[in-house]
Amino acid sequence: MKNIGAMFKQRAVVSPELEAYVEPSSGVRVNYRQMNERINQCADVLRTLDVCKGDRVALLMPNSMEFCCLFYAAAKIGAIAVPLNTRLAAAELEFILSDSGSSVLFYGDVFAETVEAVKAGTSHPCTVREWVPATAGKTSLVARVKSADAAEPEVVCGGSDNVFIMYTSGTTGNPKGVVHTHDSVTTAASAWALTVDVRYEDRVLLPLPMFHVAALTTVIFCAMRGITLISMPQFDPMTVWSLIVDERVSIGGAVPAILNFMRQVPQFAELDAPNFRYFITGGAPMPEALIKIYAAKNMQVVQGYALTESCGGGTLLLNEDALRKVGSAGRACMFTDLAVRDAEGTISERGEGEVVLRSDFLLKEYWNRPDATRDAFENGWFRTGDIGEIDDEGYLYIKDRIKDMIISGGENIYPAEVESVIIGIPGIGEVAVIGLPDEKWGEIACAIVVADQTKVSAESIIDFCGEKLARYKLPKKVLFVEAIPRNPSGKILKRVLRDQYIKGA
Template sequence: MKDININAVSGVLRQATFFPSQEALVYGDETWTYEQFVARIRDYAKAFVANGVKENDRIAYLGLNSANFLFINLAAWWVGAVFEPLNFRLAPLEVEDLLERSRPNVLFVEHDHQGVVETISSIETLAANTKMVMIDNDVQAPLKATIPNFFQLATAYLVAGENTKLGDPIERFDSDLGILMFTSGTTGRPKGVQLSHGNIWWNSMNVDSLVDTRRGDSNLAVAPLFHIGGLNALTIRSMVRGGRTIVRRNFDPRKTLQDIEKYSINQSFLVPAMLAAMQQTDEFEEVDITSMRALICAGAPVPPVLLQQYLVKGVDVQQAWGLTETAPFATYLPAELTHQKPGSCGIPMPYTEIRIVDPATGEDVEKTGDTGEMWVKGPNVTSGYWENPEATDSAFSEGWFRSGDIGYRDGEGYLYIVDRLKDMIISGGENIYPAEVERALAGFPGLRDVAVVGIPDEQWGEKVVALISCKPGVEPTIEEVREYATSHVARYKLPKEIMLLEDVPRNGAGKLDKFKIRTIATGR
């Protein structure tokens, strides 16, 4: 049997063929029908051909949520290229590392992130191998100054393709690489997760099998699209199915509530901190959000009180669990069980398998309620990490992906996440690794030792706390510590609190004693 073409852009073209006048995208004050949406995607695809983009080249994007983000993503797939969305919160050194490792053919940059690219030490070498294109065709991201000579304007880049012939979208199959998405590894250095078109497609099949999403739904894309949750939980599938996607550059709790009511939003991916921020606004009591049939929340467990607050508004918050490596969902709790199983991340997705494994022995945990590491297998799971066979080997065991998250099953088979094997901190839906922050602080003048942990926080789920010991007479403030680390890690990773200790606890092997450290940090 011949393989089936599952390129998402082919699905979008199908919508434009049969439903050309149906709304596809809303961004700011602009709306595109499917016919207009495809025309814009085609413009970028022609420009890629004219500018020498080949199959499997990487197309990188550094900027906030936007219409251009989606045009460029789908245009990359049209020509068989790989889309590489970059975390716009990363520091210059982090961005430089990703670009040097991924070697994109093109890097699109919004003006507000120009400074990040300009300060890259290897910028001239990078520019010699990567076309640097400044977005200048978005009224919500206007140019504010003259750009350096190594940048080309997006309008000029597009002009090059105006008279270029463009064929049908390149056929893409299960194993063809579609997205290269960098996410922090166990040591904190980002790893490039390879997501194939098959991974993307099978996540959609999982979602469609369990979640009440429908053709023609309105989807709100307000979570960062550089995250797999924002991009592939619902947004790509919505465009393929003929839905309308409302894209917002960033999250504003009041604006989000207004959008839900104004556009009768049916589906959206949000993290718990977003739900909490919306609930705390004055508008929450007044707006009608009952159109939200598929509100999927992941990134951290949702507090039961928040579930109840949304139930009063007629909305069931549907919890899920997964990672970038699972594209993103591995489990899902159906809406009708939201309040019967509070705190559960649900059941395995239909085409995904889950094991609970003792990380010490590699044996399955059989007893109800006993914890172990969550292992995942399925066609939505990545094949591995970009040019990193060591990391790939350590993350997989006989075809099973080792998630690093600790969980358990209850007596009815429902899954719960209770801790992170690798001490990852989740703050506002962002993954933060203590080792990365510890390294960033290690050179602080007068610092003797440092440990970083996450402690519970009502707004963000967790917040970053640094416990430090210093040489006599050195007593830094939190502002000084944050200022020092700003050039090394993204701002959202910076400590929100510091604690000065005489000695940071370590065990007999010289390793940080994280149990004692957390006890000190939480005061219990």
């Protein structure tokens, strides 16, 4: 029976002196043997707090060894970790803590004020009985660990038992808790390890927050494969390249926006990082120009498509196809079936429709939401809600979210396609395309932009789009705004924009 915590213990047996976790900004540097002992001490702390199998343990913490150790400690004793997005407001955290039924909350000291606001909240029943700061005070995690037992706890769970609940961003309402098991996490990490080029003793840079599934799966993947995790809790484009060189980083996690920042700093021009092989990115397609910039530095880029519900598994576009298949999310990774579903419910391996996945890395359920769980699956296939196209070679191209699609005069318009054109116009900072009601066409595309209006106008934006897109796809309206609303994960809140501009139309 697979247990993620027991897997870490086995890595400590196989590779005790291999560096496990390195955090240059705080001076933390521990090997697998030392980290496993700390995990066991955290497990003992959990036991003294009366945490039992099935109990939920919430983590409101920045990337840190404490976060990782608490996560593995909970896994060892059968508790369920609930990683919390540190960017959320107190009211949002209050909902998640209540919905998950978390009994213990560990929090970073910088979030003490937020925690006090959560405690004072009255919108949702509070289930938390222990509030434990990371380092401040006599009852902090650090203080408790000093007297904790480092002996291995008895592992009595694994397999299909729940290991963590991660809440989705909630662009259409309250977030849903995505439940993953020891088995689904193991499959997701294995899918990565067997699809991309990873090697024993690689060193992986992680500047992405561990409360996101791709970063958390990276943490697990590193222990599984015998890799050193180089943690960067606060991303800094001015120092990241020296860190990559000094720590002999071989693989870097990123998103396209981070890579765009990194290539603009002065150190990039003279960079010599002989140990580095590639970045693995997701969240958005990599622009062709950016791929070429990194290729010129002999740095590969692996792109992927995944969801919280897939534990970071899904598709991967390997570097050798990055330019030939620009805009693609790649092909199905190991242990993954990929297809599209048409409006009649027919599943096909090629063509256009809703992207569907089938794999053992998929979520077990949505926490306390049997209705949502039932709606998400159809004959074993998980319905992603994304519209995509699979070409003749099996490469996936994500078009947009189903709910964001615009139907104008009977033609489908994918906002993401229009947005990708507009964002390439000099002077444009941000863009969101939504559908507005129209008597003639049913709906029209409306571009909402943050821009330097000394460089662009509504007319110039529409003209530029006319050179790149079919006429029916062109925005019929352009609105200039100071800012575009986003949720704490950075996703654009199109629901808010639609409510605002449809009512004002």
